[in-house]
Amino acid sequence: MSRLEKASAGAVALMALAGAAIFFYAPTDFLQGAVQRIFYLHVSSAIAAYGCFAVVLLGGAIFLRTENYAADRWARAGALVGVVFTTVTLVMGMLWAKKVWGAFWVWDARLTSTLVLWIIYAGYLLVRRLTEPGRQAARLAAVVGIFGFVDVPVVHFSVTWWVTHHPGPVIINDALPPQMLATFLFTMLCTLVLAAVMITIRYRIETLMDLKQLVPSPVQVVITREPGGVAGPVQ
Amino acid sequence: MNPFRAAIAVARKDLVSEWRTREMVPALAQFVVLALLIGNFGFQIDSRNAPSIAPGILWLALVFAGLIAFGRTFAAEREQSSLEAMLMTPASPVAIFAGKALAASVLLILCEVVLLPALWLFFGTPVSAGVVLAVILATIGMASLGCLFAAIVARVRARELLLPLLTLPLWIPFIIAGGQAVQSAMGLPGSYDQAIGLLIDFDILFVVLTSLAARFVLDE
Numbered sequence: 001m002s003r004l005e006k007a008s009a010g011a012v013a014l015m016a017l018a019g020a021a022i023f024f025y026a027p028t029d030f031l032q033g034a035v036q037r038i039f040y041l042h043v044s045s046a047i048a049a050y051g052c053f054a055v056v057l058l059g060g061a062i063f064l065r066t067e068n069y070a071a072d073r074w075a076r077a078g079a080l081v082g083v084v085f086t087t088v089t090l091v092m093g094m095l096w097a098k099k100v101w102g103a104f105w106v107w108d109a110r111l112t113s114t115l116v117l118w119i120i121y122a123g124y125l126l127v128r129r130l131t132e133p134g135r136q137a138a139r140l141a142a143v144v145g146i147f148g149f150v151d152v153p154v155v156h157f158s159v160t161w162w163v164t165h166h167p168g169p170v171i172i173n174d175a176l177p178p179q180m181l182a183t184f185l186f187t188m189l190c191t192l193v194l195a196a197v198m199i200t201i202r203y204r205i206e207t208l209m210d211l212k213q214l215v216p217s218p219v220q221v222v223i224t225r226e227p228g229g230v231a232g233p234v235q
Numbered sequence: 236m237n238p239f240r241a242a243i244a245v246a247r248k249d250l251v252s253e254w255r256t257r258e259m260v261p262a263l264a265q266f267v268v269l270a271l272l273i274g275n276f277g278f279q280i281d282s283r284n285a286p287s288i289a290p291g292i293l294w295l296a297l298v299f300a301g302l303i304a305f306g307r308t309f310a311a312e313r314e315q316s317s318l319e320a321m322l323m324t325p326a327s328p329v330a331i332f333a334g335k336a337l338a339a340s341v342l343l344i345l346c347e348v349v350l351l352p353a354l355w356l357f358f359g360t361p362v363s364a365g366v367v368l369a370v371i372l373a374t375i376g377m378a379s380l381g382c383l384f385a386a387i388v389a390r391v392r393a394r395e396l397l398l399p400l401l402t403l404p405l406w407i408p409f410i411i412a413g414g415q416a417v418q419s420a421m422g423l424p425g426s427y428d429q430a431i432g433l434l435i436d437f438d439i440l441f442v443v444l445t446s447l448a449a450r451f452v453l454d455e
Contacts, residue, residue, distance in 0.1 A: 064451050119404045126400060130393040140387045143448050147380075147405055150444060154408045154437065 004201055011197040014190040018183075026183040038096040040184050044191035046089040046114070052082030052195055053121065057149040060142030072138040073210065075145055077202035079124045081195055086118045113156035120148035133213060238333075241326035245334025250341060252311070259307060263300050263346035270296035271350075271357050282359060289360040290417040293350065294410055297370065298377075298403065300346050305381030306398050308339045309389035318389075318453075328453035329446050332386065336445075339385075340378035344371060365420035365427060372434040373413035379438075379445040380405050386452050408437050 001009075022040045029036030059075025062068060093111070094104045105111065124144050131137035176184065253259055274280075274292035312318040321331055347370055355362040384401045388394040416430035 116404050116407055123400045123404065127397060130397055131391050136390060139451060140391065143383070143387060143452060144401055146448070147444070150440075151405050151408065154440070155411070 004197075004204065007197045008201065011190075011194040014193055018187040018190040021183045021186055026180050027177065032100060035096060035099040038092050040187040041191070042089060042092040042096060043184065044188040045085040045092070047188055048191045048195040049082045049085035049089060049117070051192060052078045052085060052199065053117070053145075053149055054078075055199060056082065056121070056124070056145040060145040063138055063142050067135070069138070069210065070207075072142070073203055073206040074199070075141065076128060076206050077199045079121050079128075079141075079145065080202055081198045083118065083121050083125060084198070085191075085195060086114065086121065090114060090118060109156050113152050116155045117148070117152045120144070120151060124148065133210070236325040236327075236330075238327055238330040241324075241330035242334040242337060245321070245326070245331050246337040246341070247334075249308075249335065249338030253338075253342060259304060259342050260345050263304060263342065264349040266303065267296045267300050267346055267350040268353055270299065271353055275357065280358060285358045285360050286421045286423060287418075289354055289358045290414055290421060290423075292358075293354055293370075293417060294414055296350060297343075297347070297373075298406060298410065300350075301343055301374075301377050301381055301406075302399050302402065304343050304346070305339050305378070305385045305402070306395065308335050308382055308385045313389050322453060327450075329449045332382065332449035332453055333446065335386070336378045336382040339382055340374050343374050343378060347371070347374065360421050363420055366417050369413050369416035369420060369431060369434060372416075372431065372438055373409040376409050376434070376438045376441045377406050379442045383445040383448055383452060386449070409434065412437060 018040070022037050026037065026040070028034060055078030056075045059071045059073075059078060062071035063075065093114075097106065097111075098104045124141060127141050127144055128137065131140060271292060274288070274295070278284075278288050278292075280288055309318065312321070322328060347367075351362045351367065351370065354360060381402050384398060384405075388397045388401070391397060412430050412433040415425050416427055416434060419425040419427040419430065
């Protein structure tokens with residue numbers, strides 16, 4: 001087993017433990033019933049998504065300053081994993097909202113800003129797909145990543161004067177019973193480990209894909225060795 | 236070289252070029268009138284619901300006209316490869332960027348000169364000084380972001396696809412605050428002063444940020 005495989009197995013085991021804690025250790029919510037159990041993974045994956053986008057921001061900023069392609073690969077990895085966790089947050093939130101508020105979607109500050117977050121980083125991934133890999137694409141993506149990170153709090157702030165349905169930060173103001181708090185903190189830790197492992201794996205994939213572009217495969221070299229043609233690798 | 240004079244010179248060059256060809260402004264004006272036409276058929280508009288629908292149509296028309304305007308900003312420079320020549324002059328990239336953004340906002344404001352009276356004419360909604368102020372404040376911020384990303388995508392293959400994709404989500408704060416300001420100026424509930432305050436804040440934030448980023452985008 002390689003180190004990455006061990007790490008992934010560990011992350012999956014941790015998530016299974018978190019699942020057990022959510023369903024068997026945490027008490028059932030008095031008002032909302034079983035559906036409140038969505039909370040643990042919903043908030044954890046939102047925090048993990050913010051962490052991933054912080055990686056995109058840092059990677060982009062470092063790339064703009066130093067032109068270090070490893071930083072750009074970390075940014076690419078962070079964006080993909082971040083979009084996955086934002087999707088999880090949105091879908092779980094919508095299911096919870098349907099049960100508690102009676103509608104899948106309301107245009108509340110946190111929902112709107114999370115949707116914009118998703119759109120910006122899904123756009124970031126499209127930028128990577130639509131541009132030729134290289135310095136241009138990396139610089140472009142870095143600027144997108146930085147502006148995306150700035151835009152989300154701004155969107156959140158600007159919708160806040162609309163009536164908000166979303167509950168405030170329950171963890172900070174001591175509203176959670178100790179067992180729920182313990183379950184939440186454990187789930188958040190496990191989700192962050194999972195995100196870190198996923199980013200590392202994706203970083204490895206991005207590195208291999210970059211290498212594949214730099215080093216021509218034997219097939220490409222063979223094709224260029226035509227009679228009369230100039231031998232050598234093609235880009 | 237004085238950056239302000241350089242920026243004004245770049246803006247003047249773009250505006251003179253537009254004055255000689257007269258391509259963008261007539262096309263944009265026709266575009267926004269068409270957008271109002273579509274709005275009219277898409278909604279059942281009468282004198283009672285016009286104030287609640289008109290702001291939405293206004294922003295939709297403005298956003299898409301803006302995308303066209305900013306997408307074209309760097310098109311001519313790309314076709315003639317004149318951006319490289321401009322970057323070789325002593326003018327700083329930030330001044331060149333500011334000049335391009337200034338010219339693009341002037342073009343968009345010219346298109347608003349058609350849009351706002353047309354809105355008043357077709358939908359009967361009051362177009363007060365408050366509406367004009369909100370639209371112009373939003374245009375400044377939208378132009379700074381729009382021009383930055385137009386500059387970025389100018390050298391990319393799929394630029395027509397990428398520009399709206401990247402710019403629209405970043406414009407959302409301006410649509411939220413500007414939408415609120417126009418709605419309350421047209422008599423719907425909501426605080427006008429707060430929305431205008433937010434628009435000014437966003438303008439300052441994004442003009443500063445885009446100027447900082449312009450160095451990385453244009454400095455090739």
